[in-house]
Amino acid sequence: MIESELITRLNNIRERIKMAAKNADRKEKDISLIAVSKNHQLSKVDFFQRQGLQVYGESRVQELMDKYKQKPDLKWHFIGHLQRNKVKYLMRLNNCQLIHSLDSWRLAKEINKRAHKNKRVMPVLLEVNVAGDESKYGVSPEKVYDFLHDAVNLNNIEIQGLMTIAPHVARVEEVRPIFKRLAVIKEEMIIKGFNLKELSMGMSNDFEIAIEEGSTMVRIGSALFGERGVN
Numbered sequence: 001m002i003e004s005e006l007i008t009r010l011n012n013i014r015e016r017i018k019m020a021a022k023n024a025d026r027k028e029k030d031i032s033l034i035a036v037s038k039n040h041q042l043s044k045v046d047f048f049q050r051q052g053l054q055v056y057g058e059s060r061v062q063e064l065m066d067k068y069k070q071k072p073d074l075k076w077h078f079i080g081h082l083q084r085n086k087v088k089y090l091m092r093l094n095n096c097q098l099i100h101s102l103d104s105w106r107l108a109k110e111i112n113k114r115a116h117k118n119k120r121v122m123p124v125l126l127e128v129n130v131a132g133d134e135s136k137y138g139v140s141p142e143k144v145y146d147f148l149h150d151a152v153n154l155n156n157i158e159i160q161g162l163m164t165i166a167p168h169v170a171r172v173e174e175v176r177p178i179f180k181r182l183a184v185i186k187e188e189m190i191i192k193g194f195n196l197k198e199l200s201m202g203m204s205n206d207f208e209i210a211i212e213e214g215s216t217m218v219r220i221g222s223a224l225f226g227e228r229g230v231n
């Protein structure tokens with residue numbers, strides 16, 4: 001992978017984020033780029049770090065731990081399905097700053113317990129399965145309120161927002177209603193008194209639509225790093 005190619009990709013993504021924000025009458029600074037480095041070498045992370053990218057997303061605990069060891073100064077987010085028996089490893093990493101993928105009550109209790117042991121309050125996002133896709137994780141839209149309500153009693157997690165993964169569709173515009181729905185759920189929950197700030201939605205194929213619909217965090221892998229498995 002040639003560095004000029006990575007620069008071109010990064011500039012392209014930054015430009016498109018800026019344009020999407022402008023189209024939606026939003027501020028560019030209200031949208032964070034999470035660079036999804038899964039399956040990519042640390043040398044690329046190193047390169048992007050020098051270009052000013054500070055936040056990286058990983059979807060497997062082992063891979064996050066391996067990369068973290070080399071780069072404990074960066075900010076790491078966990079974005080994949082998290083097994084309960086691996087929560088304890090993440091909680092020891094101070095710069096693992098956000099879990100996007102809280103997808104069950106049992107996981108919430110485990111994160112709460114392990115965060116307590118490590119004397120921290122763990123920021124998390126509640127993953128919502130907006131499309132009701134059986135192959136996907138996340139709570140259903142109808143259960144978001146009860147979940148947030150019950151989670152108030154978990155003192156060592158802080159649910160800062162909502163996250164969703166849009167389904168694969170033939171035409172990218174088809175995902176818009178999914179993002180719109182999650183944004184509406186967030187607003188409804190704010191009215192009900194929950195302090196939700198973040199909307200983690202949008203990936204390489206659909207991040208512009210997600211930004212137009214209110215995303216505050218886009219998780220971008222292949223459009224930045226190249227296809228996974230091709231280094």
Ligand SMILES: *Cc1c(COP(=O)(O)O)cnc(C)c1O
Pocket residue numbers: 036038059079080165203204205219220221222223
């Ligand atoms: C892999 C992954 C991404 C990035 O996907 P790209 O299509 O490569 O941008 C974003 N979010 C989650 C949860 C992922 O697992």
